[in-house]
Amino acid sequence: MTAPLVQLQDISKSYRRGTQIVPVLTNISMAIESGEFLGLMGPSGSGKSTLLNLIAGIDQPDSGRLEVAGIDIGGLSEARLADWRASNVGFIFQFYNLMPVLTAFENVELPLLLTPLTRRQRREHVEAALALVGLDDRKTHYPNELSGGQQQRVAIARALISDPHLIVADEPTGDLDRESAEDVLRLMQTLNADLGKTIIMVTHDARAASHAHAIMHLEKGELSAREENFRP
Amino acid sequence: MYFLKLILRNSFRHKLRTALTLAGLVVAIVAFGLLQTVVTAWYNNANMASATRLITRNAISLVFPMPVSYRQKIRAIDGVRAVAYANWFGAIYKEPKNFFPQFAIDDAYLDLFPEFVVSEAERRDFQRDRKGCVVGRKLAEVYGFKLGDNLTLKGTIFPGEWTFVVRGIYDGASKKTDLSQMFFHWDYLNEVVKQRYRRRADQIGFYVIEAAHAEDMARISVEIDSQFKNSTAETLTETEKAFQLGFVSMTESIVVAIRLVSYLVIFIIMAVMANTMAMTARERIGEYATLKALGFSSGFVAATILGESMLLAMLGGAASIALTFPLAVEFSKHTGSLFPVFQVSPDTVMLQCACAVIIGLLAALLPARHAAQVRIIEGLRSIG
Numbered sequence: 001m002t003a004p005l006v007q008l009q010d011i012s013k014s015y016r017r018g019t020q021i022v023p024v025l026t027n028i029s030m031a032i033e034s035g036e037f038l039g040l041m042g043p044s045g046s047g048k049s050t051l052l053n054l055i056a057g058i059d060q061p062d063s064g065r066l067e068v069a070g071i072d073i074g075g076l077s078e079a080r081l082a083d084w085r086a087s088n089v090g091f092i093f094q095f096y097n098l099m100p101v102l103t104a105f106e107n108v109e110l111p112l113l114l115t116p117l118t119r120r121q122r123r124e125h126v127e128a129a130l131a132l133v134g135l136d137d138r139k140t141h142y143p144n145e146l147s148g149g150q151q152q153r154v155a156i157a158r159a160l161i162s163d164p165h166l167i168v169a170d171e172p173t174g175d176l177d178r179e180s181a182e183d184v185l186r187l188m189q190t191l192n193a194d195l196g197k198t199i200i201m202v203t204h205d206a207r208a209a210s211h212a213h214a215i216m217h218l219e220k221g222e223l224s225a226r227e228e229n230f231r232p
Numbered sequence: 233m234y235f236l237k238l239i240l241r242n243s244f245r246h247k248l249r250t251a252l253t254l255a256g257l258v259v260a261i262v263a264f265g266l267l268q269t270v271v272t273a274w275y276n277n278a279n280m281a282s283a284t285r286l287i288t289r290n291a292i293s294l295v296f297p298m299p300v301s302y303r304q305k306i307r308a309i310d311g312v313r314a315v316a317y318a319n320w321f322g323a324i325y326k327e328p329k330n331f332f333p334q335f336a337i338d339d340a341y342l343d344l345f346p347e348f349v350v351s352e353a354e355r356r357d358f359q360r361d362r363k364g365c366v367v368g369r370k371l372a373e374v375y376g377f378k379l380g381d382n383l384t385l386k387g388t389i390f391p392g393e394w395t396f397v398v399r400g401i402y403d404g405a406s407k408k409t410d411l412s413q414m415f416f417h418w419d420y421l422n423e424v425v426k427q428r429y430r431r432r433a434d435q436i437g438f439y440v441i442e443a444a445h446a447e448d449m450a451r452i453s454v455e456i457d458s459q460f461k462n463s464t465a466e467t468l469t470e471t472e473k474a475f476q477l478g479f480v481s482m483t484e485s486i487v488v489a490i491r492l493v494s495y496l497v498i499f500i501i502m503a504v505m506a507n508t509m510a511m512t513a514r515e516r517i518g519e520y521a522t523l524k525a526l527g528f529s530s531g532f533v534a535a536t537i538l539g540e541s542m543l544l545a546m547l548g549g550a551a552s553i554a555l556t557f558p559l560a561v562e563f564s565k566h567t568g569s570l571f572p573v574f575q576v577s578p579d580t581v582m583l584q585c586a587c588a589v590i591i592g593l594l595a596a597l598l599p600a601r602h603a604a605q606v607r608i609i610e611g612l613r614s615i616g
């Protein structure tokens with residue numbers, strides 16, 4: 001057995017609201033194995049997004065040790081962290097966060113601009129990714145010309161384009177109808193099963209969570225034991 | 233390439249806002265250009281002054297005359313190549329607003345101003361006609377004077393009706409030559425003055441002295457002025473440029489005000505544009521956070537804002553400069569002969585470019601800094 005992909009040890013995080021300090025996470029420890037598909041649930045305000053943001057390297061813990069693929073990301077400078085994110089993390093957001101002035105193709109291409117790939121190589125990658133999410137016929141569409149589900153699929157293509165180990169998704173189906181949500185979840189399962197991506201997904205929705213291998217609950221800054229999903 | 237595409241598309245995202253911003257920029261930079269051109273026009277004659285001409289006037293003030301007899305004594309000074317004299321006439325053509333300078337000149341005067349180009353035939357016709365006059369090309373165009381026309385002026389310094397016959401129209405040796413002056417014979421003026429106001433006869437307003445060598449000019453002016461020390465009319469001799477600047481300085485405060493307004497206009501549009509950029513950046517804070525989450529640097533995000541601001545400023549600047557030239561021509565038409573030479577100078581165009589660059593830079597400064605500094609999680613929270 002290899003070392004876990006993500007390892008948190010005594011992670012604490014609080015926010016300052018005016019003069020008041022609001023503790024959000026206190027002494028969280030957990031490990032996520034490579035190839036895992038983990039659902040993270042919990043009531044609103046329990047700190048799910050905060051935890052996910054720490055793991056994804058867009059926020060820094062106050063204390064504790066946070067390692068991803070053997071790298072202590074808590075100790076990286078902002079610029080190093082940005083480079084690290086570019087090659088190690090794929091993001092899926094609740095509101096897709098696509099650039100409205102860029103086409104589906106260009107949105108997916110965006111992370112590749114940070115790599116030394118040639119224009120031609122980029123095109124090949126983007127076309128493959130769009131084919132994978134079933135949108136090869138929507139390349140030249142702008143986000144406002146796509147449905148929510150389609151936009152989220154573009155976002156998924158963008159998240160996997162730089163071939164990261166880890167994909168983080170914060171309520172990826174929170175803004176979608178049931179059918180589109182199903183499509184998106186199935187797609188995420190494919191990324192996990194066929195491409196071997198480790199996925200951490202925050203969700204409120206039990207149905208969405210049921211697509212994960214295991215579920216953890218966060219409540220009042222504390223993490224419950226993981227529950228394995230029974231998978232038929 | 234990709235970066236340019238992003239900037240270009242972002243710039244035209246809000247068509248109306250972009251159009252209004254561009255319109256504001258163009259109005260401001262064109263206004264700036266025209267105001268600067270007014271200032272340049274004001275100083276034109278001083279800047280075009282010859283390096284070897286001196287002007288001698290009454291030491292008390294320009295409005296006091298000197299005897300015509302000084303001419304011989306000035307001519308005798310070593311290093312003086314030629315001397316001419318003239319009187320400011322200051323009459324009105326039809327209405328006071330039709331201002332143009334008129335000078336009663338002696339026969340040598342036009343020879344000292346080679347920049348006023350008159351054909352030989354017209355020059356001869358002018359010499360032959362006691363009441364003849366020569367007008368600048370611009371005057372002829374503005375008021376429709378043609379050779380042989382009568383030109384009647386209403387005298388102010390020399391009251392009464394004065395009628396002249398247009399015998400010549402002069403052109404300029406350079407594009408900046410003042411083409412709005414009128415010249416007639418001092419002899420004719422003196423003749424009439426002798427009859428009407430005996431005591432004012434044989435007086436002139438200023439002498440023009442051509443020095444053989446520029447380096448003699450200081451000595452010549454000292455010699456002229458010491459020559460007439462303690463006489464009834466003491467003199468003051470200075471370079472033509474200094475003399476012209478003396479005119480301008482009488483209206484210096486107006487020029488200062490115009491300059492001030494021109495920079496104020498730029499300052500205002502800078503504030504407006506900075507506000508627009510700030511509003512734009514605020515709306516896109518979620519997009520900037522997303523770019524940063526994907527691994528783009530703060531510098532990249534700041535550069536997209538700066539790039540957008542510079543693109544707008546450059547577009548506005550280019551359009552403004554292109555528009556300034558035809559508008560200056562129109563402006564010049566409507567101000568008649570007030571500004572003898574009204575041309576947009578290369579310096580003005582350079583200043584307009586500089587204004588555009590500075591507007592673009594400063595307008596983007598704070599929004600770019602803010603976007604670069606904003607934390608990813610804060611930016612992301614603004615979405616939804």
Ligand SMILES: Nc1ncnc2c1ncn2[C@@H]1O[C@H](COP(=O)(O)OP(=O)(O)OP(=O)(O)O)[C@@H](O)[C@H]1O
Pocket residue numbers: 015016017022024042043044045046047048049050051609610
């Ligand atoms: N930048 C911040 N500044 C101040 N307080 C914050 C900040 N971010 C989060 N919080 C607070 O931290 C707590 C946890 O926030 P978080 O967004 O992680 O919750 P969540 O579990 O994702 O909730 P939801 O299900 O509503 O998305 C909340 O009380 C929130 O108000």
Ligand SMILES: [Mg+2]
Pocket residue numbers: 048049050170
């Ligand atoms: Mg959340």
